Amino acid sequence: MEESGGRGASLRLEVLLRHLSPSRAAGATLAPSPTSAQLAKEKYPTQFCYTLDNNLLSPEQRHFYEENGYLVIRNLVSSEDIECFRNEFMKICKNEVKVPGLVIMRDISIAKSEFVADQKAVTKIQDFMGDEELFRYCTLPQILKYVECIVGPNIMAMHTMLINKPPDPGKKSSRHPLHQDLHFFPFRPADRIVCAWTAMERIDRRNGCLVVLPGSHKGPLKQHDYPEWEGGVNKIYHGVRDYDKNTPRVHLVMEKGDTVFFHPLLIHGSGMNRTEGFRKAISCHYASSDCYYIDVKGTSQEKVEEEIQELARKKYGAEIIVILKDAWMVRGRLVKGKRINM
Numbered sequence: 001m002e003e004s005g006g007r008g009a010s011l012r013l014e015v016l017l018r019h020l021s022p023s024r025a026a027g028a029t030l031a032p033s034p035t036s037a038q039l040a041k042e043k044y045p046t047q048f049c050y051t052l053d054n055n056l057l058s059p060e061q062r063h064f065y066e067e068n069g070y071l072v073i074r075n076l077v078s079s080e081d082i083e084c085f086r087n088e089f090m091k092i093c094k095n096e097v098k099v100p101g102l103v104i105m106r107d108i109s110i111a112k113s114e115f116v117a118d119q120k121a122v123t124k125i126q127d128f129m130g131d132e133e134l135f136r137y138c139t140l141p142q143i144l145k146y147v148e149c150i151v152g153p154n155i156m157a158m159h160t161m162l163i164n165k166p167p168d169p170g171k172k173s174s175r176h177p178l179h180q181d182l183h184f185f186p187f188r189p190a191d192r193i194v195c196a197w198t199a200m201e202r203i204d205r206r207n208g209c210l211v212v213l214p215g216s217h218k219g220p221l222k223q224h225d226y227p228e229w230e231g232g233v234n235k236i237y238h239g240v241r242d243y244d245k246n247t248p249r250v251h252l253v254m255e256k257g258d259t260v261f262f263h264p265l266l267i268h269g270s271g272m273n274r275t276e277g278f279r280k281a282i283s284c285h286y287a288s289s290d291c292y293y294i295d296v297k298g299t300s301q302e303k304v305e306e307e308i309q310e311l312a313r314k315k316y317g318a319e320i321i322v323i324l325k326d327a328w329m330v331r332g333r334l335v336k337g338k339r340i341n342m
């Protein structure tokens, strides 16, 4: 007795398969469908250098990051999570929560005025790794998935910020000059570093959205200086000294929860806040734990190191000598994989 479907049926199947796809003819097992990484290589045969082989980014997304140095993913962080981060930030501003290692910055226009325990006094908080609630942002799996496509499987959270851009006091000091984040980082390689920046509300040109120069990540790290702004510039808000003024600027209009991933050499800044609200964004810079520290002495980054040391001396006393590398090693936190060099 012949099994149901026997030779006759398999012959018919073979003919059908040949008809559908000559390469899947009899004998050959069904080939698995091509992965996203394979598709990307077929479609864009040039070498990828800013992204790693992965099966998350579509070929178009991967190509976009390679060419432009940034990629916006819509609606990546939930409203609920963002409200938790907002509440925690408010508690920090009201002094209800003390976070070890946190740096609180006030806008230059209010830095010298009387202290008020309110978000109105805070332009940005930095290094919130010691706050478990805010740090949860850096560990969100949907963010780390994208980060892994750029930095690989061993991921350190190196630098964290919650930016609370105040209504401009009329001096344009709420602007952030165009800069490259790598200017502040004494580690390399740049291609294994990425920033995730999430809008905590709708952010457009009225409240000071991010402005990027697409493709600028392909250039070198540039010389940075304080811009000559009449209304004053915030401490450490260095800007690129010269950049191609003809490069088109792109204003990234983002909705709450939208997240942009960008390369540390991408030239970016943000405009002034013309609204009455405090424009909020949360961000984390990630690096592969395979990265290594560099000595910035004798480079364009030397001045940053000196300036940060000077701030630390003022704050903690004259005898303190901050080794930049040590300061980064203490702050950095592993979020995925193994801690190697960093």
Ligand SMILES: CCCC(=O)SCCNC(=O)CCNC(=O)[C@H](O)C(C)(C)COP(=O)(O)OP(=O)(O)OC[C@H]1O[C@@H](n2cnc3c(N)ncnc32)[C@H](O)[C@@H]1OP(=O)(O)O
Pocket (backbone or CB within 6 Å): 103, 104, 105, 106, 107, 108, 111, 112, 126, 159, 181, 184, 233, 234, 235, 236, 308, 311
């Ligand atoms: C990807 C980006 C990477 C980065 O951004 S890495 C850059 C690292 N960033 C930093 O190190 C943060 C810099 N900011 C700070 O450390 C602090 O905000 C800063 C400036 C020390 C102020 O700390 P506070 O604890 O508020 O100290 P303080 O009230 O005693 O002020 C000390 C002196 O600084 C002045 N100041 C405070 N906020 C300022 C501002 N926004 N712009 C300009 N000057 C500012 C303040 O007036 C005071 O000056 P003075 O000593 O009285 O002459």
Ligand SMILES: Nc1ncnc2c1ncn2[C@@H]1O[C@H](COP(=O)(O)OP(=O)(O)OP(=O)(O)O)[C@@H](O)[C@H]1O
Pocket (backbone or CB within 6 Å): 175, 176, 177, 178, 205, 206, 208, 209, 211, 227, 239, 240, 249, 268, 269, 270, 271, 272
């Ligand atoms: N003189 C300057 N030096 C360095 N950066 C600057 C200077 N003037 C403006 N910027 C920065 O350049 C970026 C782009 O400026 P641009 O005028 O295109 O947009 P914007 O000021 O953000 O928004 P809008 O044009 O809607 O006011 C902003 O991030 C701003 O902070």
Ligand SMILES: O=C(O)CCC(=O)C(=O)O
Pocket (backbone or CB within 6 Å): 161, 163, 165, 176, 181, 210, 268, 269, 270, 281
């Ligand atoms: O205005 C912003 O949110 C961007 C700030 C920024 O680029 C930075 O602090 O490095």
Ligand SMILES: [Fe+2]
Pocket (backbone or CB within 6 Å): 179, 180, 181, 268
């Ligand atoms: Fe930046």
Ligand SMILES: [Mg+2]
Pocket (backbone or CB within 6 Å): 271
């Ligand atoms: Mg402008």
